Amino acid sequence: MVLRHLAPVLQDGIAVIVAAKGIERVTGLFLHQVVAEILPASRPLILSGPGFAQDVIKGLPTALTLAATTLDEAGRWSQDLSGPSFRIYASDDIVGVEAGGALKNVLAIACGIADGRGLGDSARAALTTRGFAEMVRLGRALGARRETLTGLSGLGDLLLTCSSHQSRNYRFGLAIGEGAAPASACAAVEGVVEGMTTTAIAWQLSRERNIRAPIIGAVHAIIDAGAEPGKEIARLLRRPVRPEHEDEEN
Amino acid sequence: MVLRHLAPVLQDGIAVIVAAKGIERVTGLFLHQVVAEILPASRPLILSGPGFAQDVIKGLPTALTLAATTLDEAGRWSQDLSGPSFRIYASDDIVGVEAGGALKNVLAIACGIADGRGLGDSARAALTTRGFAEMVRLGRALGARRETLTGLSGLGDLLLTCSSHQSRNYRFGLAIGEGAAPASACAAVEGVVEGMTTTAIAWQLSRERNIRAPIIGAVHAIIDAGAEPGKEIARLLRRPVRPEHEDEEN
Secondary structure (H helix, E strand, O other): OHHHHHHHHOOOOOEEEEOOOOEOOOOOOEHHHHHHHHOOOOEEEEEEOOOOHHHHHOOOOEEEEEEOOOHHHHHHHHHHHOOOOEEEEEEOOHHHHHHHHHHHHHHHHHHHHHHHOOOOHHHHHHHHHHHHHHHHHHHHHOOOOHHHHOOHHHHHHHHHHOOOOOOHHHHHHHHHHOOOOHHHHHHHOOOOOHHHHHHHHHHHHHHHOOOOOHHHHHHHHHHHHOOOHHHHHHHHHOOOOOEOOOOOOO | OHHHHHHHHOOOOOEEEEOOOOEOOOOOOEHHHHHHHHOOOOEEEEEEOOOOHHHHHOOOOEEEEEEOOOHHHHHHHHHHHOOOOEEEEEEOOHHHHHHHHHHHHHHHHHHHHHHHOOOOHHHHHHHHHHHHHHHHHHHHHOOOOHHHHOOHHHHHHHHHHOOOOOOHHHHHHHHHHOOOOHHHHHHHOOOOOHHHHHHHHHHHHHHHOOOOOHHHHHHHHHHHHOOOHHHHHHHHHOOOOOEOOOOOOO
């Protein structure tokens, strides 16, 4: 990992702002934990939220979340990095910001698959809503606060990623929905598809913690176990008709 | 009101399923309360949620919420009305389902305005997320349950309506964002723009109950008080940089 090369040159206590998203596949560690392990002298911060690089470059309004161990530190960096159209809001819920950012990529793949199969706007809205409930359940089990998951870096990034062709995770799902095999869908999307590697570990974590996450499970079955996308998505959308919030803690 | 003509012919205790959305402008009453007043012999149910009529007609998968006074009654109707692709989930939170359905229309106008001004996907995602927080705050003050607002009829319908040209409320906002006056924007959108009449009363209710709702306030200023859309939206997107969830109950 390239980060390791930084270890000898970093001053003690220097801030390292992580802009990647995911959960380490083998260990289940969040990125701030990976950074703390590899660069023990650093103080990791997490920048996450609904902002496509292209929008930022064009100077369009963007609002992101920056998380640090203390609100004071997050606030200082937010002030320093914000501009008139690039706004950063401070948080001290590092796990919450990381959980939302990682899990929304998995759900974006699901929405891409549904769109690739031409299921329509209404189906995608239902899928995103049920996906958000999974993000909240699993995120909270991992230690995230509810308000963080409901904020910019959770819900905000989820709904941006689940509906935009600018998202690589969404485009990856779209190609699968249109019939491509996961490997060729991945090759067709230029750049890293972060949700691909997050899916397996997210599914594993939800099983270990006994969290109901049928959408994450369906994505895992499709991209990691060769399940047929049409069948998996149809199954999700035809859950038995029952009270909407039965057995949910919400 | 045409409903009044039904009063003499309705059998006692007959179910009336309301598919409209809104809050009565002068009284602040929800539609189930209006129906109960005009048709006292009826039992009003509310059908709401993310489903465009066109998607339903095409047989695409749709998931809606049906609310009644008891889960038992909602459940029976949900079973009877559901089909393989048209799924209805039962709820006994009538106020919650109505609050979400009414308020999302106001927020869809805001998103339309932002898109009409070309502010980009990232800005719309931030606006929808902050708008959802307003829906939750005001909805809860009006008696809605959190899980209903986070479900299909609240969040689900919000994100469908805020991002789709199929929504009249969104198209109304879009025309305003592109420079049309509210009256001509309304004329250009064929059909009823439910959010237009809901905006003023939603803003009034939020002021009466001391609920922070800057997005609803901005839409009200633009469509009811002639405020300049560019200025209002810019003000929303340039809130001071501060902790994301400061003073929120969330």
